[in-house]
Amino acid sequence: xxxxxxxxxxxxxxxxxxxxxxxxxxxxxxxxxxxxxxxxxxxxxxxxxxxxxxxxxxxxxxxxxxxxxxxxxxxxxxxxxxxxxxxxxxxxxxxxxxxxxxxxxxxxxxxxxxxxxxxxxxxxxxxxxxxxxxxxxxxxxxxxxxxxxxxxxxxxxxxxxxxxxxxxxxxxxxxxxxxxxxxxxxxxxxxxxxxxxxxxxxxxxxxxxxxxxxxxxxxxxxxxxxxxxxxxxxxxxxxxxxxxxxxxxxxxxxxxxxxxxxxxxxxxxxxxxxxxxxxxxxxxxxxxxxxxxxxxxxxxxxxxxxxxxxxxxxxxxxxxxxxxxxxxxxxxxxxxxxxxxxxxxxxxxxxxxxxxxxxxxxxxxxxxxxxxxxxxxxxxxxxxx
Ligand SMILES: *[C@@H]1O[C@H](CO)[C@@H](O)[C@H](O)[C@H]1NC(C)=O
Ligand SMILES: *[C@@H]1O[C@H](CO)[C@@H](O)[C@H](O)[C@H]1NC(C)=O
Ligand SMILES: *[C@@H]1O[C@H](CO)[C@@H](O)[C@H](O)[C@H]1NC(C)=O
Numbered sequence: 001x002x003x004x005x006x007x008x009x010x011x012x013x014x015x016x017x018x019x020x021x022x023x024x025x026x027x028x029x030x031x032x033x034x035x036x037x038x039x040x041x042x043x044x045x046x047x048x049x050x051x052x053x054x055x056x057x058x059x060x061x062x063x064x065x066x067x068x069x070x071x072x073x074x075x076x077x078x079x080x081x082x083x084x085x086x087x088x089x090x091x092x093x094x095x096x097x098x099x100x101x102x103x104x105x106x107x108x109x110x111x112x113x114x115x116x117x118x119x120x121x122x123x124x125x126x127x128x129x130x131x132x133x134x135x136x137x138x139x140x141x142x143x144x145x146x147x148x149x150x151x152x153x154x155x156x157x158x159x160x161x162x163x164x165x166x167x168x169x170x171x172x173x174x175x176x177x178x179x180x181x182x183x184x185x186x187x188x189x190x191x192x193x194x195x196x197x198x199x200x201x202x203x204x205x206x207x208x209x210x211x212x213x214x215x216x217x218x219x220x221x222x223x224x225x226x227x228x229x230x231x232x233x234x235x236x237x238x239x240x241x242x243x244x245x246x247x248x249x250x251x252x253x254x255x256x257x258x259x260x261x262x263x264x265x266x267x268x269x270x271x272x273x274x275x276x277x278x279x280x281x282x283x284x285x286x287x288x289x290x291x292x293x294x295x296x297x298x299x300x301x302x303x304x305x306x307x308x309x310x311x312x313x314x315x316x317x318x319x320x321x322x323x324x325x326x327x328x329x330x331x332x333x334x335x336x337x338x339x340x341x342x343x344x345x346x347x348x349x350x351x352x353x354x355x356x357x358x359x360x361x362x363x364x365x366x367x368x369x370x371x372x373x374x375x376x377x378x379x380x381x382x383x384x385x
Pocket of ligand 3: 349350
C-alpha cells in the first residue's frame with residue numbers, strides 16, 4: 001500500500017511538474033482510448049545518440065489527443081535544427097504500437113495551413129521491428145522505409161504505406177510494396193517499389209485540394225483524413241480508399257479516368273493503369289499482417305527540386321526546382337511552420353468518422369483538469385497515509 005503510494009506520488013509529481021520525458025498521446029482503438037508515448041527517432045537527430053530528448057526544444061508538443069511538430073527547432077546540439085520524426089511507443093517502453101489495418105480504417109485530423117511549398121508533414125506506416133532492433137524502441141531506433149532510408153551505416157528497407165504526405169498545396173497517398181516482409185539491406189538484392197503506387201488528386205483535379213474556400217478540401221482549416229483498407233473475402237488487402245471530412249461533409253478522392261476505366265481508390269488495376277505494376281497490394285497485405293509502426297514526420301529537402309514529386313509540375317501548383325523550397329531557406333522564411341495531428345482513430349470500416357463532423361473533443365478540457373484533480377487528491381492521500 002505504502003509502496004504504491006510512493007510510486008503514485010512520484011508519478012503524479014512527474015505529471016504535475018511536467019517532467020515526463022516522452023509526451024503522452026491519446027488515440028482511439030476500436031472505440032477505446034489508448035495512451036501511448038511519443039518517441040523521437042534519436043539516431044536520426046543525434047550522431048551521439050543522446051538519450052535525453054527535450055521535446056519542447058525539438059518543437060514537439062502534445063496536448064492529450066493532439067500532437068504538434070514545429071519545423072524550426074531550437075537545440076543547437078542536435079544534428080538538425082529542423083523537423084522531427086516520431087513513433088508511438090507503448091506505455092512500458094518495450095515495443096512500438098503496431099497496426100494491422102486489414103479490413104480497418106485509420107482516421108486523423110490534420111492542420112497543414114502553415115506548411116508552404118517544399119515542406120512535407122507526413123504520417124506513414126512502415127514495417128519497422130516492433131522492439132526497435134538492437135537498441136530498443138525506447139530510443140526510437142530501427143527505422144526503415146521503402147527507399148532504404150535507415151540512417152545508420154546499414155540502411156534498411158521495408159514496406160511503407162504513406163497515409164499522408166502533404167502541405168497546404170498538395171497531398172499524396174502511396175503504397176510501396178517490397179519483394180519480402182521484414183527489414184533487409186538493399187544490398188541483399190531484395191527491393192521495394194521506391195516510386196510506389198501513388199494517388200495525388202491534383203493530377204486529376206486542380207480544384208480539389210488547396211488553400212481557401214474555393215477548394216473542395218480547404219487547407220486553410222483543419223480537416224479529417226480517413227484511409228480505409230478493404231480486403232477480399234479471404235482477408236487480403238485489395239483496396240486502399242481515401243475519404244476526407246470537412247465541415248460535416250464527407251468527400252471521396254476524385255475519380256480518375258483512364259481510357260474507359262474510372263478509379264477512385266488504390267487497387268492493383270489502378271496501379272497498373274498508372275504504369276506501376278511492381279507494387280502489388282498482396283505484398284503490402286503480407287507486410288501489414290506483420291504489424292506496421294506509425295511515423296509522424298515533418299521535413300524538407302536540401303534540394304530545391306527535392307519535393308517536386310509532391311507539389312510541383314503535374315503534382316501541384318508549387319514552382320518547380322525552386323530556391324525558396326530549399327530547407328535552409330525554409331528554416332529562415334517559415335519560423336512558424338508546423339503540422340498538427342489530432343483525433344487519431346483506428347477501427348472498423350466507417351466507424352471512425354461521422355457525417356456531422358462531431359468528434360467529442362469538447363470533453364478535452366474537462367478530462368485534463370480531472371486528471372490533475374485526481375493527482376492532487378492522491379498527493380494529499382500519500383502525505384497523510
Ligand atoms: C526543455 O527546454 C526548454 C527550452 O529550452 C526549457 O525551458 C526546459 O526547462 C527544458 N526541459 C527540461 C526538462 O530540461
Ligand atoms: C511479392 O512477394 C513475393 C513473395 O511473397 C515475391 O516473390 C515477389 O517478388 C513480390 N513482388 C514484388 C513485385 O515485389
Ligand atoms: C461504408 O460506407 C460506404 C458509403 O456509405 C458503403 O458503401 C460501404 O458499404 C460501407 N462499408 C462497410 C463495411 O460498412
